[in-house]
Amino acid sequence: MKQIGIIRCEKNETRCPLTSCLKALDQGREGFQDGDGHELVGVFTCRCPGDGVADMARILKSKGAEQIHFCTCMFAHKDKDGWVEGDGLCPDAARLAGGAARAAGIPCVLGTAHLPKGYRPDIFT
Numbered sequence: 001m002k003q004i005g006i007i008r009c010e011k012n013e014t015r016c017p018l019t020s021c022l023k024a025l026d027q028g029r030e031g032f033q034d035g036d037g038h039e040l041v042g043v044f045t046c047r048c049p050g051d052g053v054a055d056m057a058r059i060l061k062s063k064g065a066e067q068i069h070f071c072t073c074m075f076a077h078k079d080k081d082g083w084v085e086g087d088g089l090c091p092d093a094a095r096l097a098g099g100a101a102r103a104a105g106i107p108c109v110l111g112t113a114h115l116p117k118g119y120r121p122d123i124f125t
């Protein structure tokens with residue numbers, strides 16, 4: 001059972017209660033298809049300009065997280081035909097995930113639920 005932390009963007013904080021992300025984690029779908037099950041250890045909300053993400057990653061690790069996922073809405077947007085890579089809520093999603101991975105020393109993954117068609121989750125180590 002892999003222990004998971006999630007970091008989401010403040011721009012969606014009051015609009016999305018992470019329903020799809022948590023279902024995908026629970027059911028081992030979308031961004032959570034690796035390993036034999038996943039358990040959530042905690043969720044943090046990033047605040048612009050993202051300076052706190054490294055500390056959030058370290059804290060999630062201290063709570064047991066073995067891997068951190070950044071929500072799909074940070075790097076993808078919903079189109080009329082579904083989710084499409086690009087034009088997400090955060091122009092710095094990859095930089096944040098890379099920095100978080102280096103700070104905490106655990107993999108950081110771009111992607112949770114509703115992955116864009118053909119997208120394979122970017123994993124930063």
Ligand code: SF4
Nearest residue numbers: 009046048049050090
């Ligand atoms: S830095 Fe990016 S992820 Fe963090 S709050 Fe700002 S837009 Fe959202």
